[in-house]
Amino acid sequence: MTIIKPVESPTVTAPLSKNSALRWVRKNLFNSVFNTVLTFVMLYFVYVAGKGMWSWGITDAVWIADTRRECFAISIDGACWAGVYAWFDNIFYGRYPREELWRINLGLVCLVIWMVPLWLPRVKAKISIGMTTVFLYPFLAGYLFSGGAKGVFMQFMVTAAIVCLLVNTLHAIVGVCSGRSLLEFIVTLFGKKNASSKRGRNILVGLFAIIFVVIYIWQMNWTVERIPWTKWGGLFLTLVISGIGIAMALPSGILLALGRRSNLTIVRVFSTTFIELFRSVPVITVLFMATTMFPLFMPQGFVLNKLVQVIIAVCMFNAAYMAETVRGGLQTIPKRQFEAAHTIGLGYWQTMGLIIMPQALKHMIPNIVGNFITLLKDTTLVSIIGLFDVLGMLRSISKDSPWLGLHKEPLVFGAFLFFVICFAMSKYSRHLEVKLSTSHKK
Amino acid sequence: MTETKTQEAGKTRKHLVSAASSSVMIEFTQVNKWYDDFHVLKNIDLTVHQGERIVVCGPSGSGKSTLIRCINHLEEHQSGSIVVDGITLNRNLKNIDYIRTEVGMVFQNFNLFPHLTILENLCLGPIWARKISRADAEDVAMKYLERVKIPEQAEKYPEQLSGGQQQRVAIARSLCMNPKIMLFDEPTSALDPEMIKEVLEVMIELADTGMTMVVVTHEMGFAQIVADRVILMDKGEIVEENEPVAFFNNPQHERTKMFLSQIL
Numbered sequence: 183m184t185i186i187k188p189v190e191s192p193t194v195t196a197p198l199s200k201n202s203a204l205r206w207v208r209k210n211l212f213n214s215v216f217n218t219v220l221t222f223v224m225l226y227f228v229y230v231a232g233k234g235m236w237s238w239g240i241t242d243a244v245w246i247a248d249t250r251r252e253c254f255a256i257s258i259d260g261a262c263w264a265g266v267y268a269w270f271d272n273i274f275y276g277r278y279p280r281e282e283l284w285r286i287n288l289g290l291v292c293l294v295i296w297m298v299p300l301w302l303p304r305v306k307a308k309i310s311i312g313m314t315t316v317f318l319y320p321f322l323a324g325y326l327f328s329g330g331a332k333g334v335f336m337q338f339m340v341t342a343a344i345v346c347l348l349v350n351t352l353h354a355i356v357g358v359c360s361g362r363s364l365l366e367f368i369v370t371l372f373g374k375k376n377a378s379s380k381r382g383r384n385i386l387v388g389l390f391a392i393i394f395v396v397i398y399i400w401q402m403n404w405t406v407e408r409i410p411w412t413k414w415g416g417l418f419l420t421l422v423i424s425g426i427g428i429a430m431a432l433p434s435g436i437l438l439a440l441g442r443r444s445n446l447t448i449v450r451v452f453s454t455t456f457i458e459l460f461r462s463v464p465v466i467t468v469l470f471m472a473t474t475m476f477p478l479f480m481p482q483g484f485v486l487n488k489l490v491q492v493i494i495a496v497c498m499f500n501a502a503y504m505a506e507t508v509r510g511g512l513q514t515i516p517k518r519q520f521e522a523a524h525t526i527g528l529g530y531w532q533t534m535g536l537i538i539m540p541q542a543l544k545h546m547i548p549n550i551v552g553n554f555i556t557l558l559k560d561t562t563l564v565s566i567i568g569l570f571d572v573l574g575m576l577r578s579i580s581k582d583s584p585w586l587g588l589h590k591e592p593l594v595f596g597a598f599l600f601f602v603i604c605f606a607m608s609k610y611s612r613h614l615e616v617k618l619s620t621s622h623k624k
Numbered sequence: 625m626t627e628t629k630t631q632e633a634g635k636t637r638k639h640l641v642s643a644a645s646s647s648v649m650i651e652f653t654q655v656n657k658w659y660d661d662f663h664v665l666k667n668i669d670l671t672v673h674q675g676e677r678i679v680v681c682g683p684s685g686s687g688k689s690t691l692i693r694c695i696n697h698l699e700e701h702q703s704g705s706i707v708v709d710g711i712t713l714n715r716n717l718k719n720i721d722y723i724r725t726e727v728g729m730v731f732q733n734f735n736l737f738p739h740l741t742i743l744e745n746l747c748l749g750p751i752w753a754r755k756i757s758r759a760d761a762e763d764v765a766m767k768y769l770e771r772v773k774i775p776e777q778a779e780k781y782p783e784q785l786s787g788g789q790q791q792r793v794a795i796a797r798s799l800c801m802n803p804k805i806m807l808f809d810e811p812t813s814a815l816d817p818e819m820i821k822e823v824l825e826v827m828i829e830l831a832d833t834g835m836t837m838v839v840v841t842h843e844m845g846f847a848q849i850v851a852d853r854v855i856l857m858d859k860g861e862i863v864e865e866n867e868p869v870a871f872f873n874n875p876q877h878e879r880t881k882m883f884l885s886q887i888l
Binding site for chain 1: 696698721724725727728729731733735736737738739748749752753754797798800801
């Protein structure tokens with residue numbers, strides 16, 4: 183039998199989407215009598231719960247008052263947000279001296295300035311900007327937050343951080359304006375259009391050396407008052423601990439994951455032991471170990487402060503978790519990719535850095551951000567071992583004499599705070615996923 | 625048309641071989657390899673001279689892929705010796721790295737890097753393993769993309785290309801390293817019939833440049849046109865090794881006869 187199509191079939195536009203909202207509602211909520219009843223019952227429950235929350239939290243709530251007693255006098259059934267509001271500074275900054283709060287804010291602003299270029303599409307050399315954020319910014323922030331006299335090393339690192347911040351910012355501005363790197367810009371600025379890149383680099387290094395020296399001399403006389411870590415607290419402390427945890431977890435997790443797959447027995451055994459040890463112990467135990475047992479193992483007279491111990495513990499714990507996430511991601515990359523990389527002469531680190539990790543990390547984004555969110559929330563556990571992080575601060579409101587017994591409102595506020603931060607992170611991760619997965623389907 | 629062209633090419637090729645036959649590029653001596661208890665390679669002896677084209681065929685599981693993967697040490701042999709370009713393959717990582725920059729390989733499944741553009745795929749090896757500047761590497765890459773006839777695809781990603789185009793990119797990627805030897809591991813087995821031709825044409829052109837090639841393939845037409853020697857492997861052994869005319873017209877071994885009757 184022969185079939186020959188006489189004319190080409192015309193192309194027709196696709197039928198209208200079957201997923202319009204009304205259709206969906208009818209199909210999923212009112213498709214039978216039972217479902218219709220169920221829908222109405224559930225709607226009623228939602229209404230009751232929502233109304234209760236609404237009247238307690240918004241309409242009947244007291245926003246301005248000086249004590250809890252006053253709150254009660256105004257409205258007995260409503261929330262007493264005045265108490266939370268009165269403690270705002272404490273919730274965000276802990277017991278940090280009020281006249282020094284600018285230092286925390288400045289530190290935060292520096293971080294934002296440092297990170298913004300990472301999101302600007304025209305800026306080049308994003309990896310080195312990211313690296314300096316992880317390795318140099320902490321010194322600047324650390325000094326801003328704790329203050330006191332600087333040792334030579336600290337002076338050097340603070341100067342390096344400031345220079346780096348300046349260079350990054352300049353680089354970003356040049357990048358946004360002209361789409362070029364700072365190096366190219368300066369080379370053309372000096373009128374040497376065709377100067378070799380080596381020469382341009384020399385000019386650049388010379389410039390930076392001068393800036394470095396200037397800033398070094400300036401910062402020798404720049405000191406801020408010492409503020410012991412015991413005064414740190416609130417959301418600030420939470421973000422410091424989890425921020426360092428997040429910054430350290432990914433690189434060390436990658437190293438541990440690679441170590442676990444290594445052919446070198448010692449490296450593999452060490453990595454595996456480390457990962458399994460920390461993964462099979464609850465985080466609170468790790469925290470207790472770090473603060474109470476760790477000093478016992480140290481030589482006499484060797485004292486680390488509790489905050490540093492806690493941060494080390496958080497980093498180690500999360501590195502172990504991250505290592506397993508990364509290992510999972512590495513397993514999604516077929517062996518063929520390794521072989522292809524080997525056949526064009528790439529060595530182990532080049533293969534990992536250029537071929538395997540970029541692909542694996544893309545697959546792992548949801549899990550990695552999930553880990554970060556868990557880390558942020560787990561950080562509240564430090565309130566149990568006596569650090570006044572945001573949760574510790576929220577709970578001490580109820581022990582403050584004007585607001586005695588105010589438990590609910592601070593915790594609701596805390597939940598709201600965490601929701602905002604974590605939801606933003608999760609949204610961003612989703613955005614990143616979409617962006618990276620479509621980036622090569624243009 | 626292409627027939628006559630390739631026959632002419634064949635003549636010049638033979639000339640090249642005789643000129644360069646003195647230097648040995650690959651030498652297998654009594655090589656044995658096991659996967660656990662399975663004996664994949666049994667007492668392999670093989671010599672490939674510079675400029676020679678060897679086609680390796682045989683039923684699946686006969687060890688032909690393993691054989692060529694030993695040449696750039698993607699697989700490790702357990703006894704015997706393999707000398708490539710004058711260097712003995714052992715556990716010395718420096719030697720292995722060197723060999724891998726000198727030996728290009730093309731796989732059945734192309735194995736391009738999906739997160740990089742075609743141009744970046746091509747430049748990676750020259751930039752990182754050969755330490756060439758990016759601009760020079762891009763020039764070289766474009767040159768080879770033109771040679772495999774797809775310079776217009778340079779900015780695309782591998783998944784946007786057809787199988788045949790991807791395989792041609794893979795060939796270009798290996799050539800960018802300016803290798804002395806090219807290995808092909810069933811380069812056309814994963815392709816649709818109409819794409820096989822375009823890849824084979826590129827390979828034939830490559831053969832005309834005097835490249836030393838070891839090709840695992842079932843394309844007997846290709847073997848007849850290009851090969852200096854055809855090798856039949858079965859159960860881990862080299863069963864028969866001969867010039868293509870003799871191999872196809874007058875097979876000596878029982879297994880060769882059987883293999884040819886099945887495949888032709």
